[in-house]
Amino acid sequence: MVVGESARIRGGDAVLRVLEANNVDTIFGIPGVHTLDIYDALIDAGKINHILARHEQGAGFMADGYARATGKPGVALIVTGPGVTNVSTPIGQAYADSSPILLIATNQERKYLDKLEGNLHEMTDQMGFMKPITKWNKRVMEVGDLPAAVTLAFEALAQGRPRPVHVEIPIDLLAEEFAMPSVAPAKVVTARPTDDQIQQAADIIKGAKRVMIFTGGGANTDECAPFIAGLAEELGAPVVTSLMGKGSIPEDHPYAVGAFGYRWSNDNPSVEAMTGSDLAIVIGTGLGVRTTGDGSMPLPRKLIHIDIDPSEIGARYDVELGIVADAAETCKALLDAVHCGARSQERWSSSEVKAIREKIVAPADERTAGYIPYLNALRTGMDRDAILVNDMTMMAYEGVRYFPIFEPRTFLFPRGFGTLGSAMPTALGAKVGRPDRQVVSVSGDGGFQFTLEELGAAVHHQIPVAIVIFNDGTHTAVKAAQKRTYPGRYIAVDLVNPDYVKMADAYGIEGIRAESPEALTEALNHAKAKDMPTIIDVPIQLENY
The missing domain is CATH 3.40.50.970 (Thiamin diphosphate (ThDP)-binding fold, Pyr/PP domains)
Known part of the structure; x- marks a missing residue:
């Protein structure tokens, strides 16, 4: 939604206007003397619900749960200093698990930033403290820049790997008034695979004897899951999931092997799906050391690796083809190619997959x-x-x-x-x-x-x-x-x-x-x-x- 131009308003009101423009319906937080101007504005912001946590760590976990369950950014509003250090644990968790959180945090007045002058909640480098566990950070130094900064935060959330972002606002900006321009929602551009990449993937699939699919958290979305099931059915490909991929295919689906477990070991029954295939389509996972038992997982030698994060492609396993793009868009295009004839030479039968699944659940x-x-x-x-x-x-x-x-x-x-x-x-x-x-x-x-x-x-x-x-x-x-x-x-x-x-x-x-x-x-x-x-x-x- 677009929020129209207004008369002069406080910085605190401006923050909420941008949240409303980006369809935020809930904020998790605890008020403090450094966030009073935003909380006062919340009284008049009827479209935004506030959940009062009992500890900033709880607010961060709630924002993370909201994001994981909905796919929409969770928003946490946190005070300077100990509020930020308290919320750092759930923000670190969200960063590790690719969960989109917008952290809005206050800091000292501009003249006191990063100084130890005896002020309440002061830190020497609050921005530096948060940088290792957020993918994008912005400190706003002029009240007129607030709308653009918060909008940029939403754009950062929507681009690439979903991870937390952080907007830091000195408290004197929140009470300062300015003429608020109209605000449009953040621009969202979906990363799509190229036609050439899909053709290369189709050729690799046609050259394979039997295919398996391995899914991670990047595939575990309402948008992607139907295409994974479709690929499994059309290719006769068993689907093994990581812990984070659990849910990317119903575990009673005829081609679902299921999640292999909390820890990988090479006596896991899902090995049969890997060693019995000569091509794996790997979707939305970095194949990290915990997922693969430090690279001991015997995936097929040929991999098509699909992930939104370019740093994960080929990082731990050699790939035949890497596609840096949205998982749902890529799986949709792959399924279209399969419908047009890009099929492996053989299929796994549903009875073979069922036999592996029965060993998994025993x-x-x-x-x-x-x-x-x-x-x-x-x-x-x-x-x-x-x-x-x-x-x-x-x-x-x-x-x-x-x-x-x-x-x-x-x-x-x-x-x-x-x-x-x-x-x-x-x-x-x-x-x-x-x-x-x-x-x-x-x-x-x-x-x-x-x-x-x-x-x-x-x-x-x-x-x-x-x-x-x-x-x-x-x-x-x-x-x-x-x-x-x-x-x-x-x-x-x-x-x-x-x-x-x-x-x-x-x-x-x-x-x-x-x-x-x-x-x-x-x-x-x-x-x-x-x-x-x-x-x-x-x-x-x-x-x-």
Whole structure:
């Protein structure tokens, strides 16, 4: 939408005008004395909702969850100094996982920037602090430049790899008045493949015996997923996904092998799809060291690599053809080429793919088998298009392989940064962005306590998320690592926990203790009908020490 020219207004009002022009409907933040002018303008900005977090880290996670669930930029409004350092963890997570966040942060008055003069919240280089975890930064030094700067931030968000951007505004600009020009939405240009690239890809496909497809987070969108399914069906190509690609094809599709798991190992059943193909179409993944087991994943020697980030093409595996373009546009063009005859010499049969898939979903060992009833209970208690928001916890690690997902953007995971405690506030942001979807967060008892204060935001804004806490009284992943590395020697991993059901009662919401997988399903179905958050405490003892 275009926001028309206005009389003289404050810088704080101008920021909101540009957000409105770019169809922002929600801001996550906490007011402070440095952001009063923007918050005062929010009173009159009826089109923008504000979610009051209880900590800037929570605001950042909420913005990240909103972005991951919707594909639209999440917006966080943060105060100078400690507000910025607090939000840096979720911004770092969003950077690692290619999630688009617009961070609007204040700083000191212009005459005090980057100086230590004894002012509140001062830092010597706040911009420098944020640069390593944002892809674009702009410090605005004149109030008249504010509209253009925020518009440029939206353009940066829309170009290339989706990652956070940062606009820094000295606080004296926010109260200063100027004549606001009309503001148009940011220009968005989609990177499309060339005709020559599609022809080269078609020729490579025609020369292949059998094809497989490997997808990452860049393919896990509503726009791209139908074309991936179409390519799989037309080529008879099995689809293996990374953790971040989980959801790019329904995992009950005849050609879906599924996600290989949290960690790669060469005894994984998906190896059959790789070694049985002589061409891989790799979509929306950098094939990073964690995804590929430091390059040990036996992908076919011939690769067509499609990614929006040119630095990822051929960085770790040699490629026959690299295409730097939007994944959905490229897959659409490839599918058109396949329809015109660009087919491999042979197809995988759906029965062959099903046999691999059955091996994927079979428990890898006795220990893993203990987790599967709880994952099945989660799935049974969730809608097909429900959003599962994972923390760094053992149940979530096993869920990468054993929890089936059917829609894009419905399996959210802090993969790159591995941020403990992110799930619950990320789920709140996801629910705000997708109020039409059931949203469930999964945390361990230790991780949940990192951000439990955001229960206040959930209750305050009546965000009906099911908050599942798998409770075994310890930091399980670390204790298991201690067992492997120093058998019998444990330190600083066992926890003293609150009663989470009583905690729910203290917030005036329902708390349920689910003592079995069946009780977990029942609790999820119960929570689904609520218009407030529900805590579901699930006592487990699934590891042996």
